[in-house]
Amino acid sequence: MQSAWFGMIAAGLFVLPAVAQRLPAACGPKDQTLTVTTTKHQGQPIQPVPEKATLVFINSEAHCLGCGTVDLGLDGKWAGANKGNSYFSVTVAPGDRHVCGYLDSIQYSFRNKVQLTELNAEAGQIYYFTTDIFHNSAANAGALFLRLVSPDEGKFLASQSSLASWTPKEH
Numbered sequence: 001m002q003s004a005w006f007g008m009i010a011a012g013l014f015v016l017p018a019v020a021q022r023l024p025a026a027c028g029p030k031d032q033t034l035t036v037t038t039t040k041h042q043g044q045p046i047q048p049v050p051e052k053a054t055l056v057f058i059n060s061e062a063h064c065l066g067c068g069t070v071d072l073g074l075d076g077k078w079a080g081a082n083k084g085n086s087y088f089s090v091t092v093a094p095g096d097r098h099v100c101g102y103l104d105s106i107q108y109s110f111r112n113k114v115q116l117t118e119l120n121a122e123a124g125q126i127y128y129f130t131t132d133i134f135h136n137s138a139a140n141a142g143a144l145f146l147r148l149v150s151p152d153e154g155k156f157l158a159s160q161s162s163l164a165s166w167t168p169k170e171h
Contacts, residue, residue, distance in 0.1 A: 026098035026116055028071065028078030033104050035169045036069050036083040038162035046126060046158065049091050053121035055079075055099075056128045058087040058157045059164075067142065068105025070131045074098070078168075082131065086164035087157070094123045101131050101146035115146035128154020 023030050046056055057072045059082030071081045075098050080088045096118060103113035119127060130153075132145045149157070 023073075023102060024100055024114060024116055025076055026118075027073035027100035027102050027114065028076065032078065033169050034069065034071050034078055034081035034166040036081045036086070036164050036166045038084060038086045038164050040162055045155065046089055048124045048126050051094075051123050052091040053094055053097075053123060054089055054091050054126045055097070055119075055121070056087060056089040056126060056154055056158060057082060057131065058128065058154065058161055059083070059085065059131045059133075060157065061085055061133055067133045067135060068103050070133070070144065071102045071104050072129075072131070073100035073102065080164065081166045082164045085161045087161045088164045088166075092121055094121050097121050099129065099146065101144055103133065103142070103144045105142075113142060113144040115144050117146055117148065119148065126151065126154075128158070130154070130157060 046054060048054060055074070057080065059070050061067060061084050069081050069083045072079050074090065074092065079090045081104075082088065099117050099119060101115040115131070121127065128149050128151060130147055130149050134143045134145070135141075
């Protein structure tokens with residue numbers, strides 16, 4: 001009986017990394033992550049861009065300090081990343097957009113956490129997304145939540161956050 005359990009566990013160890021290598025189409029490539037730096041927010045409000053939609057991604061790490069970096073994909077490419085209480089924005093052409101939040105963490109309970117959503121982006125509009133990381137230490141489990149929030153909430157959260165910048169990091 002012990003050898004049967006050992007065989008199933010060993011087989012699982014070889015299968016899990018292969019499954020973990022795949023990310024949904026909305027995300028960027030798994031073998032490329034982003035190194036994030038943050039600077040204190042300058043207090044400049046985000047302005048709409050004519051003929052483009054602006055997407056603002058805000059990370060709140062109030063519930064899980066040091067949990068990792070949230071990489072954000074847009075239509076199959078990494079758009080940027082947040083770490084800690086930070087935000088960044090990107091402009092895109094109007095139309096259907098597929099958004100991916102991926103928690104890049106060395107902590108086991110947070111590995112491969114993905115959230116997806118989609119948006120019909122309109123020109124001249126600003127859309128605010130938040131990513132929230134939660135950790136249940138009693139269960140050693142983590143969760144990532146990606147959601148679209150109201151402009152009022154988005155502006156407030158961005159005003160309380162640092163500005164994120166990033167560089168690609170190949171594995």
